Amino acid sequence: MKPHARLLPDGQRLHLQHGPSDLIVWADGARDHAYRAAMRRFETIIAEVVEELPDLRAMLSPFTNRPKGAVARRMHDACLPLMHVGNLTRMAAVAGSIADEVLAAMTKNADITRAYVNNGGDIALHLTPGTSFKTAIKAHDGSDLGRIEVTGADRIGGIATSGRHGRSLSLGIADSVTVLANSAAEADAAATLVANAVDVPGHPSVSRRAASGVDENSDLGGLPVVVGCGALSASECQQALAFGVRRATSLKTHGCLRTAALFLQGHAVTTGAHILPIQHEIQNVPT
Template identity: 45%
Template sequence: MGPVCGRLDQGRIHFQHGPIDLVIFALGESAVIEEAHAKAWARFGQILPELVAELPDLRQAIDPRVQCGMVGPVARRMWSACRPFARDFITPMAAVAGSVSDEIVDFYRTAGVRRAAINNGGDIALHLEAGERMRIAVVPDISDPHAAHDPGKRLHLNIDAANPVRGVATSGWPGRSFSLGIADSVTILALTAAQADAAATAVANAVNVDHPLVVRRPARELQPDSDLGDRLVTVAVPALPETVVHDALDAGEAKARELLDANLIAAAVLVCQGRVRMVGRSAFILQPP
């Protein structure tokens, strides 16, 4: 099935093509926004075929000693975003959603568009003109099916144009992608959505601890063509002792601080079984519901 475009409420646009599912919001001059939508739509239909053409290479672990061999612009974004994390196992697929968002948001970075957000399953690329700000609701527990509709279960982030953050991404074991860790969610703020996506994967993997109650299976058993191969991914996390959760969050926080010190992220929120850790808190403006 080919790409599909539709209109949503509140002036939002929906682009969908295979696994890529974008919700686009833009505010500004109507004619300029419609032109941006048209250009974004024309580009959108090209992205999935380009990625499929390079899929075997995109599923290979990155070797930081070699130069990027990817051809397509989205594939190159993916590789570049993941390369700083290649000390540990990572493939460019860790940044696929954020990279698609970054590719599309570029069409809205034009005079007449005050602000825009490209949301690809929770990995968000932003455009903000000077003086503008964006309020983003983050669901800390992505395993809770009611959290997205309950204001009391959301964090609210205000990102100001003066802040260089233009990407937000969330990862965790209950999410769409596999995780090696036990975090319910890790939300990252970074310069781009691709960088946030890769970092969220890395930090979520680090929120981890060996415990017999945690159920893990080889990724290949769950998805035969997974880029994770036979690595054990988390499939169930029952209630764990508080000390175990504390240890897992300690490990994830250490990773997040390492990335913060390396200027790879601006901030992080780590959530595991109701416990929350924040790193780089000054980059957030948390608002009540």
């Protein structure tokens, strides 16, 4: 299958699709130039990643070599600082890295004031001074979880969401975790690790299976991923979220994320500004 590109019916957004990558692109400014640059760059992205896929699917270690491809290097650079935190392959940042790479081609080749590249919920963001971006956080059932609002002055370049209802398998029970970071690749990797940390170890209502038994192509191999989570008490939800907050706070201290919002069965915790949960029991954690 070849890469596919088309303008959406609104005439303002570009749809790029190839294999597992499904991008929605928008730009304000020299849009035509930006979209042509995005299409040119997207033509070879998947092939470049596939060329190094076996290495990218391996667990990171101190002996892992930096890959050759531009997207693969973005994946590597986003994940390497997180290697000590938990089980991680560079695939944790693949969606965000593709979004970052397409956005970089747009900003390099066109004069644009605002732009985003949304790769299935992992968003690369470009905001110049005086501009802003607003978006909603949606649950897996389509209900509203919260709102995000950032400005150019915030210098946030990436938004990503992970959790057990997402596209990838999760080691944790979070319904979703949304992270804001300096890039989409960094947000993607950090959201994965924070979502993995939300847990109630050994709880009988949580069922797990080896990742390879759920998806034979999973980069997580035999690690136990969550395949079901029954109703938890309020205190159990708070305990699980506290584990996630602890990890998010540590990652924020090390500059790996800017803000995180964690959601579990009607409970929400935030670790900073720019994300406002709605219709949840909310706990704000100062960091």
